[in-house]
Amino acid sequence: MSPTHDTTADPAADAPPEAVTPLLRGIGVLRRLSDAGGRMPVGDLERATRLARSTVDRITGTLARMGYVRFEGRDVVLAPRLLDLGNAYLASVRLPDLLGGRADALAEELDESVSLAVPDGDGIRLVHQSTRRRAMAVSFRIGDLLPAERTAPGVLFASEWNERAWERWRERRAADPRGRDLPAMAVREAAAEGFEERAAAAGRSGWAVDDQLVEPGLVALAVPVRGTDGRIACALSTVSHTSRHDAASLREALLPRLRSAADAMERTLREASAAPPGEPPSATPAAAPTETPAATPGAPTGLAAWTGASKQELGRGFVESLARGLTVLTAFGEGPAALSLTAVAQATGLARATARRALITWEHVGCVTAEGGAFRLTPGVLSLGFAPLSRTTLTRIAQPHLAALAERVRESTSLAVLVGDEVQYTGRVETSRIMNVDITLGTRFPAYATSMGRVLLADLPATERAARLAGTERRALTPYTVTGRAELGAILERVGRDGYALVDEELEVGLRSIAVPVRDRTGRAVAAVNVALHASRRSRQECVTEVLPELAATVAGIEADLHVTERFARVPTY
Numbered sequence: 001m002s003p004t005h006d007t008t009a010d011p012a013a014d015a016p017p018e019a020v021t022p023l024l025r026g027i028g029v030l031r032r033l034s035d036a037g038g039r040m041p042v043g044d045l046e047r048a049t050r051l052a053r054s055t056v057d058r059i060t061g062t063l064a065r066m067g068y069v070r071f072e073g074r075d076v077v078l079a080p081r082l083l084d085l086g087n088a089y090l091a092s093v094r095l096p097d098l099l100g101g102r103a104d105a106l107a108e109e110l111d112e113s114v115s116l117a118v119p120d121g122d123g124i125r126l127v128h129q130s131t132r133r134r135a136m137a138v139s140f141r142i143g144d145l146l147p148a149e150r151t152a153p154g155v156l157f158a159s160e161w162n163e164r165a166w167e168r169w170r171e172r173r174a175a176d177p178r179g180r181d182l183p184a185m186a187v188r189e190a191a192a193e194g195f196e197e198r199a200a201a202a203g204r205s206g207w208a209v210d211d212q213l214v215e216p217g218l219v220a221l222a223v224p225v226r227g228t229d230g231r232i233a234c235a236l237s238t239v240s241h242t243s244r245h246d247a248a249s250l251r252e253a254l255l256p257r258l259r260s261a262a263d264a265m266e267r268t269l270r271e272a273s274a275a276p277p278g279e280p281p282s283a284t285p286a287a288a289p290t291e292t293p294a295a296t297p298g299a300p301t302g303l304a305a306w307t308g309a310s311k312q313e314l315g316r317g318f319v320e321s322l323a324r325g326l327t328v329l330t331a332f333g334e335g336p337a338a339l340s341l342t343a344v345a346q347a348t349g350l351a352r353a354t355a356r357r358a359l360i361t362w363e364h365v366g367c368v369t370a371e372g373g374a375f376r377l378t379p380g381v382l383s384l385g386f387a388p389l390s391r392t393t394l395t396r397i398a399q400p401h402l403a404a405l406a407e408r409v410r411e412s413t414s415l416a417v418l419v420g421d422e423v424q425y426t427g428r429v430e431t432s433r434i435m436n437v438d439i440t441l442g443t444r445f446p447a448y449a450t451s452m453g454r455v456l457l458a459d460l461p462a463t464e465r466a467a468r469l470a471g472t473e474r475r476a477l478t479p480y481t482v483t484g485r486a487e488l489g490a491i492l493e494r495v496g497r498d499g500y501a502l503v504d505e506e507l508e509v510g511l512r513s514i515a516v517p518v519r520d521r522t523g524r525a526v527a528a529v530n531v532a533l534h535a536s537r538r539s540r541q542e543c544v545t546e547v548l549p550e551l552a553a554t555v556a557g558i559e560a561d562l563h564v565t566e567r568f569a570r571v572p573t574y
Contacts, residue, residue, distance in 0.1 A: 023325030038078040038388035080561035086386035089377040117153040120379040122169040143382030152210040152222035153235030159203030211247040325358040338374035390569035418456040426574035451515035452528035454501035459525035
């Protein structure tokens with residue numbers, strides 16, 4: 001399979017007769033959106049896919065119903081829930097779960113960015129990345145497709161290619177010598193000269209180097225991590241800037257440590273292969289499963305009811321065959337990497353014939369491979385929006401939820417994080433009122449006097465919370481500000497039990513706010529959301545009875561998007 005996908009072509013062209021045409025078109029829409037960075041005007045999407053406007057509207061309407069896209073004005077925007085599909089592949093292949101911790105430790109040891117990559121046709125895709133915080137950071141997106149000839153991992157994978165694979169690579173090079181069909185790469189004449197010789201040398205030496213081929217100023221070194229079958233399961237690579245290393249010094253300084261880490265990773269893979277089904281190897285903790293609400297298409301038992309209700313509500317605007325076809329990918333994940341047709345049908349609640357046609361469609365577009373009656377996901381699943389969605393922040397995730405909340409309660413809403421003894425505003429949506437709460441992004445307030453600060457302080461371990469209260473200088477900002485250590489400690493204890501904080505005119509006279517914490521997959525409060533209003537507009541009781549339920553529902557939506565995003569990607573808080 002070629003790693004490129006021609007998003008300008010009719011997605012149903014050359015498809016087998018059993019393929020599901022609406023699913024093919026939906027895949028084409030998602031890939032076009034991915035190539036555009038996750039956002040496109042509907043008109044541009046219509047022209048890019050060469051589909052009728054009515055067809056685009058039905059496809060995007062169905063995707064929106066599934067939570068995979070949302071509409072912002074005239075734009076169609078990829079939504080975090082789409083990451084469920086890429087997460088299914090990454091969970092089934094197990095490499096990030098099994099080896100990611102070792103890659104992170106190596107990055108810390110080397111003080112350089114470290115990645116795990118897998119082959120995808122004649123290209124590569126990153127499946128794990130550990131970056132370093134620098135002014136000039138080296139970072140690629142998980143899921144991006146990169147050409148083998150311009151990457152160190154690609155040279156290693158090519159060392160195992162057969163003649164047919166080399167023919168496909170030559171065909172792709174002849175058709176697209178500058179790499180225009182690889183949107184993650186800068187368009188330039190790819191360095192294909194000597195690629196076959198470099199691959200042969202890498203096969204003999206067991207390492208490969210990229211000397212500024214993927215990007216000017218970057219050098220990379222990669223070594224293979226072999227599976228139990230002796231073939232390369234993934235490539236472990238480190239990337240540095242030419243201000244720190246040239247290709248020769250990078251190899252001399254880091255190759256022994258890369259090889260040592262690869263040896264440890266191979267031991268982990270052997271342990272995982274020998275472990276009883278469902279039992280993680282000793283080196284790696286079991287991954288938490290991605291939550292799936294029962295009322296969504298990802299829950300097999302509710303699929304028929306959900307599609308039926310969606311069809312009844314949206315009529316012709318809902319494409320059942322597209323929704324069912326996309327759901328097939330979610331049958332894979334935390335369980336066995338290979339599933340039979342019967343297992344897929346049972347996991348999704350679909351008829352065998354329906355599941356079979358969907359799997360044939362996915363195989364046609366390179367997202368599923370079939371062998372011996374079993375089906376596996378391929379890295380091609382990551383082409384469905386994973387790269388643009390995985391590079392995000394909590395602020396971006398929260399913003400559409402904050403906007404919807406502000407519209408429902410007709411009050412300003414904010415997102416903030418705890419920075420030292422203060423809260424810093426990282427997201428905000430204001431309402432149009434004559435009298436409004438005017439706060440800009442980046443503003444900091446003392447945590448003890450704010451609703452968001454209190455829910456974040458309440459989540460700290462008791463000893464740390466007590467130490468902060470003891471070490472913080474507190475002054476009365478209004479006549480109502482609580483400053484006493486014992487009284488504040490009791491308030492924080494109550495906030496921790498209640499799950500919310502209401503602060504009444506303690507930060508500013510006339511200002512009332514109520515906040516709820518935002519928790520990551522581990523349950524730790526990483527941010528907070530509040531609604532702030534003038535005290536004359538709602539009483540304290542009305543804030544609890546009217547605003548708090550809307551606030552809690554909003555935070556639940558933010559957390560659902562955050563949890564699916566951070567399953568295999570790091571999500572900065574701002």
